[in-house]
Amino acid sequence: xxxxxxxxxxxxxxxxxxxxxxxxxxxxxxxxxxxxxxxxxxxxxxxxxxxxxxxxxxxxxxxxxxxxxxxxxxxxxxxxxxxxxxxxxxxxxxxxxxxxxxxxxxxxxxxxxx
Amino acid sequence: xxxxxxxxxxxxxxxxxxxxxxxxxxxxxxxxxxxxxxxxxxxxxxxxxxxxxxxxxxxxxxxxxxxxxxxxxxxxxxxxxxxxxxxxxxxxxxxxxxxxxxxxxxx
Numbered sequence: 001x002x003x004x005x006x007x008x009x010x011x012x013x014x015x016x017x018x019x020x021x022x023x024x025x026x027x028x029x030x031x032x033x034x035x036x037x038x039x040x041x042x043x044x045x046x047x048x049x050x051x052x053x054x055x056x057x058x059x060x061x062x063x064x065x066x067x068x069x070x071x072x073x074x075x076x077x078x079x080x081x082x083x084x085x086x087x088x089x090x091x092x093x094x095x096x097x098x099x100x101x102x103x104x105x106x107x108x109x110x111x112x113x114x
Numbered sequence: 115x116x117x118x119x120x121x122x123x124x125x126x127x128x129x130x131x132x133x134x135x136x137x138x139x140x141x142x143x144x145x146x147x148x149x150x151x152x153x154x155x156x157x158x159x160x161x162x163x164x165x166x167x168x169x170x171x172x173x174x175x176x177x178x179x180x181x182x183x184x185x186x187x188x189x190x191x192x193x194x195x196x197x198x199x200x201x202x203x204x205x206x207x208x209x210x211x212x213x214x215x216x217x218x219x220x221x
Contacts, residue, residue, distance in 0.1 A: 033208070045208040058208060088155060098204030099144055102162040108155050 006106035013081040021076040023091030032074040036087040116141040118212040135186040137201035145204030
């Protein structure tokens with residue numbers, strides 16, 4: 001039982017490049033989400049999904065796309081990387097909605113955009 | 115929206131000392147968790163504790179939901195306890211994290 005697995009752990013991108021951050025969970029959780037962590041800003045919600053085929057925007061969605069084709073996977077796509085997207089990204093999953101259930105987080109992806 | 119504040123913001127301890135970290139929240143919650151972010155940046159689940167008291171080894175936590183606070187106790191601290199401790203409350207579709215307590219345990 002691996003929990004929530006994120007890849008890669010570290011990534012350096014050039015401005016304008018695109019990439020996908022991978023997130024997979026093996027707990028059969030319906031709810032998955034992506035956060036970014038920035039100094040002084042805490043963790044902010046980017047996108048979330050309440051089940052396969054259903055996604056919605058969080059607080060800071062601009063510049064990011066998501067899709068949820070399976071229960072297990074929830075990739076985050078950066079379409080055209082910008083230095084402002086330099087951050088640590090966390091994927092989270094839970095059995096139900098955050099208001100009622102325990103969250104489990106991946107180990108994080110540290111992204112630098114130069 | 116709900117505010118989640120933690121105190122103290124920073125804490126330095128000698129190995130073996132005990133400490134209490136506090137989390138105050140401004141509205142009623144059904145879901146509260148404590149996390150440890152280690153020096154490598156990983157968020158480690160410590161407790162899922164919407165109410166009551168739980169213990170896990172040297173760590174314990176108490177949430178008094180009616181008074182809108184939670185406490186995390188660390189006893190006999192070790193250098194591996196260093197890092198940032200966050201409480202987080204769940205609200206509809208997102209988790210709201212507190213401001214964090216940065217703990218450094220000196221050998």
